[in-house]
Amino acid sequence: MGAAREILLGLLEGFRGAMPEVEFREALNAKEGFRPAGRVLVLGAVQKESEQGDQWSAKLAFTVYAPRGRGLQETIDGMAGLAKGSQPLLSGVERGAAALDRGTGALAAGCVFSFYKPGSSGGSDGKKVRYPVEINGGAYTVTGWRVSVSGPGGSLTAIGESEPFYYKGGREFTIELQGLDMEGPEGLGVFTLRLGGQGVMYTDCRWKSLSAGGNGTLSAGDRTAVEEV
Numbered sequence: 001m002g003a004a005r006e007i008l009l010g011l012l013e014g015f016r017g018a019m020p021e022v023e024f025r026e027a028l029n030a031k032e033g034f035r036p037a038g039r040v041l042v043l044g045a046v047q048k049e050s051e052q053g054d055q056w057s058a059k060l061a062f063t064v065y066a067p068r069g070r071g072l073q074e075t076i077d078g079m080a081g082l083a084k085g086s087q088p089l090l091s092g093v094e095r096g097a098a099a100l101d102r103g104t105g106a107l108a109a110g111c112v113f114s115f116y117k118p119g120s121s122g123g124s125d126g127k128k129v130r131y132p133v134e135i136n137g138g139a140y141t142v143t144g145w146r147v148s149v150s151g152p153g154g155s156l157t158a159i160g161e162s163e164p165f166y167y168k169g170g171r172e173f174t175i176e177l178q179g180l181d182m183e184g185p186e187g188l189g190v191f192t193l194r195l196g197g198q199g200v201m202y203t204d205c206r207w208k209s210l211s212a213g214g215n216g217t218l219s220a221g222d223r224t225a226v227e228e229v
Contacts, residue, residue: 069098
């Protein structure tokens, strides 16, 4: 156990980098730190995690508190989009109806992110589950990935806050790929990357390191929405 909390903390970090106007926290105490006149607050926690043999599943529960309801749906939409683009084990997103939270006076809504890993013995050939990716428009597969966000020149944090509100030099995305089945990836210069066929494209990508077995780490200068035709 513990993989679900690692995913939760990784998502919260990614959400903070992508939506600095929203406050994201791990839910240790319900409604901890919510200020009715402040910005949107999102609390996340592991709702359920289970293992059966080599199969694994988990549910992460998030509650979004929005003063006067402003930014509620936009925040949930942004979280869902970022999770789909960064978590290959994500299997579904459930959204609850918005309602007035009497304790805080804010409009609140919940959403649950479900994750599922069938396990390496789930198929008849015993191979690991593979996930699709696109590199420069070409179709390939990987056994997993991880995305993180940082500022090349550091970051700025307001007094009394724990999370950065500004990344110096803009945001930089670091992406780790496992088990890439592409021949000669070291020959790529600058390239584009799309993970799992989701709605975002990473651009200005460059390899930082490559190792045997198709494992590598790359940096991406930007992330843009993909318009489906």
